[in-house]
Amino acid sequence: MRDATAPTQLKLVYLARLREAFGTAGEDLAPPPEVATVAALRTWLAARGGAWASELAAGRAVRIAVNHDVARPDTPVRPGDEIALFPPVTGG
Amino acid sequence: MPVRIQTADFDVSTELAALRGTDAHVGAVAAFVGTVRDVNAGASVATMSLEHYPGMTEKALAAIVAEAKTRWDVFEALVIHRVGELNPTDQIVLVGVTSAHRGEAFAACEFIMDYLKTRAPFWKKEFTTEGARWVEAQDSDDAAAARWTPRP
Numbered sequence: 001m002r003d004a005t006a007p008t009q010l011k012l013v014y015l016a017r018l019r020e021a022f023g024t025a026g027e028d029l030a031p032p033p034e035v036a037t038v039a040a041l042r043t044w045l046a047a048r049g050g051a052w053a054s055e056l057a058a059g060r061a062v063r064i065a066v067n068h069d070v071a072r073p074d075t076p077v078r079p080g081d082e083i084a085l086f087p088p089v090t091g092g
Numbered sequence: 093m094p095v096r097i098q099t100a101d102f103d104v105s106t107e108l109a110a111l112r113g114t115d116a117h118v119g120a121v122a123a124f125v126g127t128v129r130d131v132n133a134g135a136s137v138a139t140m141s142l143e144h145y146p147g148m149t150e151k152a153l154a155a156i157v158a159e160a161k162t163r164w165d166v167f168e169a170l171v172i173h174r175v176g177e178l179n180p181t182d183q184i185v186l187v188g189v190t191s192a193h194r195g196e197a198f199a200a201c202e203f204i205m206d207y208l209k210t211r212a213p214f215w216k217k218e219f220t221t222e223g224a225r226w227v228e229a230q231d232s233d234d235a236a237a238a239r240w241t242p243r244p
Contacts, residue, residue, distance in 0.1 A: 015145055016215035017226045061229070068148035070211070084145055084213075088229030091142070091173060091214025092126050092185050092205060 008033060009079050010041075015086035018062070021051040031077075038064050039073035041083065061088050094169055095153040097144060099176040102186055111170050111188045118167055118190045122197035124205050130180035132227070135220035142175045142184070145213035149173075156207040160189070163203065163240075164196040171204060173214065203240050210237040 013026040035044045042064065046056035056062060064071045065084040077083065104125060112118050130137055157169045170188040178184060187204045191197040216227040 013145070015213065016143060016217070065145070065148055065213070068145075068151045084148065086145065086213060087215065087226065089210065089213050090216045090227040090229055091144070091212050092209040 008035060008077060010077065011080075011082045013082060013084040015084060017087050018055055018085050021055050023051075035077060037073065037077055038066065038071045038075045038083070041077050042073075042085075045085075056085075062086070063088060094157050094171065095150055096170075096172045097146075097149055097175055098172065099174060101174070101183060102172050104183075104186060107170060107172065107186060108188050111168050111190055113168075115167060115190070117192060119192045120194040120197040121188065121190050122194065122201040123186065123188045124201050125183055126185040126205075128178050128180050128182045128184060132218060132220075135218070135222045135225075137180060137218045137220050139180075139219045140178045141217045141219070142178060143215050143217070144173075144175050148213050152212045153208065156204055156211060159207070160200045160204050164191065164200040166191045166196055166200045169200065169204065171208065173208075173212070175214070206233070206236045206240060209233045 009028065009030050011026065012029050014022050014024060019025050031041060031044050035041050042056050042062065046053050063086050066075050066077065066081055068082070104123065108121055108123055112121055128137070128140055153171050153173070157171060160166060160169055167190045170186070172186040174184055185208070187201050189197045189201045189204070191200065210233050218225055218227060
């Protein structure tokens with residue numbers, strides 16, 4: 001069972017406009033254990049301010065995938081997950 | 093492999109011939125080719141850069157093809173999507189579907205494109221006479237994809 005006090009080691013991936021706005025393609029992060037869902041992670045990242053606050057503000061269209069599957073706000077975030085943040089897709 | 097992501101161009105005839113193979117049950121081959129336009133949203137497009145999310149892209153496209161095969165009687169389906177630098181008139185995407193009859197082939201081909209446009213992690217950046225810009229997602233694409241739910 002997961003240690004409720006342990007940090008959640010995550011691999012973050014930023015794509016397209018978000019990669020440019022954040023100035024990085026990704027990072028390894030260990031948010032506090034209360035960051036247990038996709039929505040909580042978004043809020044936690046937005047609290048960094050600057051481009052993080054503006055790009056991840058409520059109402060901005062941001063898609064989040066957990067381990068290559070599109071996630072919902074209540075999708076759990078677990079240690080070792082690869083979590084990608086990106087704008088709505090525009091392929092085809 | 094029914095799903096390919098590549099920088100290289102593709103030859104439609106070669107790909108469709110391979111998709112048909114020697115299967116004499118095939119009575120219909122539907123194909124869609126998406127190409128780069130030289131104008132979008134009022135600006136002249138000189139070149140375009142297409143990026144994707146390796147790993148998720150292949151998974152998402154394979155899921156879309158699998159979903160199409162559960163909805164219609166199709167034999168084979170193929171998706172090729174290019175990434176990297178592209179210029180006006182270049183081919184971007186090919187969707188090919190084989191079936192016994194045209195109705196199933198047309199429908200499955202359109203479904204795959206509509207879902208690709210809204211679910212596959214690709215992003216276009218245009219370099220126009222007014223500067224570089226990321227292409228914005230279109231509500232009309234969401235509406236097109238929504239037509240297919242619930243299942244027919």
